[in-house]
Amino acid sequence: MLTEVRSRNIRREPLPTRLRATLFPEGSASLWRYVALIFVILLAVLSLFPFYWALITSFKAPQDVATVPPSLVLTRPAITNYIDLIRGTGVANAPVVRWFLNSVLTSIAATAGVVLLASLAGYSFARKQFPFRDQIFWLIIATILVPGWSTIIATYVLTLNLGMHDTYWALILPGLASPFAVFLFRQFAVTLPEELFQAARIDGAGELQLWWLIALPMSRPVLATLAIFTFVAHWNDFLWPLLVLNKQTLYTLPVGVSVIMYQIQGAGPSYGIGMAAAILMSVLPILAFILMQRQMIEGITIGSLKG
Amino acid sequence: MNAINQISRVRRGRVQGRMTYTTVEKLWGYLLIAPFMVFFTIFVLVPYGMVIWLSFVDWHPRGVTAYVGLQNYMAVISTDVARKAMFNSFYFALLVVPISTALSLITAMLIVSLRNRGLRSFFQATFYLPGVISGLSVAIIWRFVFDYHVGILNFFLSLLGVEAVNWLGNIYTALPSLAGMAILSGNGVAIIIFCAALLSVPADLYHAAAVDGANFWRQQWSITLPLITPALLYVIVVSTLGALQVFVPVYVLTRGGPVYSTMTVGYYIYNQLIFYGNTGTAAAAGLLLLIVTIGLTIFQFRRFSQVVEF
Numbered sequence: 001m002l003t004e005v006r007s008r009n010i011r012r013e014p015l016p017t018r019l020r021a022t023l024f025p026e027g028s029a030s031l032w033r034y035v036a037l038i039f040v041i042l043l044a045v046l047s048l049f050p051f052y053w054a055l056i057t058s059f060k061a062p063q064d065v066a067t068v069p070p071s072l073v074l075t076r077p078a079i080t081n082y083i084d085l086i087r088g089t090g091v092a093n094a095p096v097v098r099w100f101l102n103s104v105l106t107s108i109a110a111t112a113g114v115v116l117l118a119s120l121a122g123y124s125f126a127r128k129q130f131p132f133r134d135q136i137f138w139l140i141i142a143t144i145l146v147p148g149w150s151t152i153i154a155t156y157v158l159t160l161n162l163g164m165h166d167t168y169w170a171l172i173l174p175g176l177a178s179p180f181a182v183f184l185f186r187q188f189a190v191t192l193p194e195e196l197f198q199a200a201r202i203d204g205a206g207e208l209q210l211w212w213l214i215a216l217p218m219s220r221p222v223l224a225t226l227a228i229f230t231f232v233a234h235w236n237d238f239l240w241p242l243l244v245l246n247k248q249t250l251y252t253l254p255v256g257v258s259v260i261m262y263q264i265q266g267a268g269p270s271y272g273i274g275m276a277a278a279i280l281m282s283v284l285p286i287l288a289f290i291l292m293q294r295q296m297i298e299g300i301t302i303g304s305l306k307g
Numbered sequence: 308m309n310a311i312n313q314i315s316r317v318r319r320g321r322v323q324g325r326m327t328y329t330t331v332e333k334l335w336g337y338l339l340i341a342p343f344m345v346f347f348t349i350f351v352l353v354p355y356g357m358v359i360w361l362s363f364v365d366w367h368p369r370g371v372t373a374y375v376g377l378q379n380y381m382a383v384i385s386t387d388v389a390r391k392a393m394f395n396s397f398y399f400a401l402l403v404v405p406i407s408t409a410l411s412l413i414t415a416m417l418i419v420s421l422r423n424r425g426l427r428s429f430f431q432a433t434f435y436l437p438g439v440i441s442g443l444s445v446a447i448i449w450r451f452v453f454d455y456h457v458g459i460l461n462f463f464l465s466l467l468g469v470e471a472v473n474w475l476g477n478i479y480t481a482l483p484s485l486a487g488m489a490i491l492s493g494n495g496v497a498i499i500i501f502c503a504a505l506l507s508v509p510a511d512l513y514h515a516a517a518v519d520g521a522n523f524w525r526q527q528w529s530i531t532l533p534l535i536t537p538a539l540l541y542v543i544v545v546s547t548l549g550a551l552q553v554f555v556p557v558y559v560l561t562r563g564g565p566v567y568s569t570m571t572v573g574y575y576i577y578n579q580l581i582f583y584g585n586t587g588t589a590a591a592a593g594l595l596l597l598i599v600t601i602g603l604t605i606f607q608f609r610r611f612s613q614v615v616e617f
Contacts, residue, residue: 036417054448066457121343130336150597153589154354177347207335236441278444285439301503
């Protein structure tokens with residue numbers, strides 16, 4: 001699996017015919033393939049419809065938002081909802097722009113930290129020999145299966161005792177040691193050719209240089225995957241910031257939006273603001289996804305089919 | 308020259324025969340994982356210990372923390388709300404996991420049966436797209452979809468002549484509505500995993516089975532199913548874990564109501580922690596959830612290892 005991913009990152013090659021499994025055996029009536037296509041399109045429409053609905057609603061004028069019957073197309077586009085959202089309607093002086101920046105800042109910081117720690121540790125687990133290496137690695141991986149709700153209370157108390165609540169640190173530090181990130185990087189680093197490292201050693205490269213000059217540049221695709229997953233996860237995280245933030249100016253965008261939604265009771269015309277908030281929160285993740293679909297989709301496959 | 312020889316001899320220590328670690332190699336191995344391990348210890352391992360401690364004490368942010376024995380566990384087991392929360396979480400998982408797994412598998416089978424590679428990638432991306440959007444956004448959107456008066460769901464039903472349903476305000480429909488939302492918006496990852504698994508099944512096997520006279524269903528049962536079992540197991544385990552911990556939809560759409568009909572374990576723990584300040588009961592409930600999920604995961608692995616041998 002992993003060697004395949006690597007080679008495809010270098011040049012995209014179609015899978016050999018032998019591997020092309022299909023629902024219908026080769027040579028079966030092509031009519032069935034069209035039936036399949038129609039069903040896929042129907043399912044896609046079904047799963048995307050709510051997002052389409054949110055998108056057009058967010059651009060409706062407030063008086064058009066909650067009409068019966070609703071109009072399924074956008075006739076009079078307006079950005080009133082977005083302006084109301086950014087001005088903080090419903091919550092006095094809600095600093096939506098500040099929340100947006102808080103989210104950007106903490107997500108970037110957390111992503112940089114996760115990638116740094118995971119690439120160092122993943123490289124070591126993949127290419128170094130030391131006692132208890134595999135035991136430590138599997139201990140880290142096993143923690144992925146522990147439900148977040150089981151330990152979040154303790155992390156809450158711990159960060160409270162460390163005085164981190166209502167600071168950016170509470171949003172950045174607890175997520176830095178990501179088992180999934182180490183797993184992903186290690187699985188990739190194992191497949192790098194040993195000859196490169198040998199050659200660099202003969203040229204006199206030190207251990208950190210091996211990591212920085214060989215392992216990291218060679219792992220660019222997996223680093224990109226890792227960065228995008230971490231960024232999106234932090235950007236979308238709602239529960240943890242909700243627990244540790246009380247100061248309004250420090251809210252992340254999701255926490256702020258949830259407060260606005262609570263205060264305006266999200267009914268009738270104010271759904272327009274809610275939809276605008278939902279779209280605003282989704283813009284960056286969707287952009288990231290459009291730019292890096294292939295890495296993300298491959299990342300999911302690596303994560304699940306343990307190499 | 309001499310120095311370089313020495314270095315490469317030391318480094319190659321493990322490659323050439325004897326599996327001994329050189330001291331330098333060991334040291335660097337530990338040094339490189341050290342930064343990760345520091346944060347892992349503080350924010351992952353220490354909380355494991357702390358949560359056990361918290362579940363046996365009455366903790367106060369500023370004040371005396373008293374040992375209370377099993378009182379927190381008793382508080383969880385004996386209160387109706389907590390039991391209702393456990394029941395609801397299971398009910399939710401039971402609704403979501405089988406239906407969404409089946410739906411993702413069917414969708415993936417339809418996608419891989421498309422001949423055009425570009426079209427396959429396009430649909431994989433299309434189905435994955437909702438997966439990058441935050442759960443909070445999805446929940447806010449579905450709150451509008453489910454709205455009694457102006458929601459689009461009741462509008463479509465009215466076109467079919469069905470009377471408007473108060474989806475989120477009725478104790479019988481509230482939790483199934485949340486489940487419906489989860490089923491329709493959380494399949495992206497599973498679909499991609501199933502597509503990868505289905506694409507790795509060698510087509511030769513189907514040809515051979517067809518020659519032997521196996522019909523379509525027989526082929527799916529005897530070839531596809533056993534070969535995608537690892538992916539199936541992964542998807543079921545992960546989605547069960549997720550479903551048992553559902554929180555954001557509850558928080559946004561129903562806040563546990565009406566009449567606790569959508570009170571789940573996640574929302575119960577949140578409530579205990581934030582509204583009542585009962586870290587003890589929250590910790591005890593969290594640990595009970597852990598025990599249940601470990602048991603369930605082991606059960607799922609067992610069941611599936613039987614299927615694999617088939």
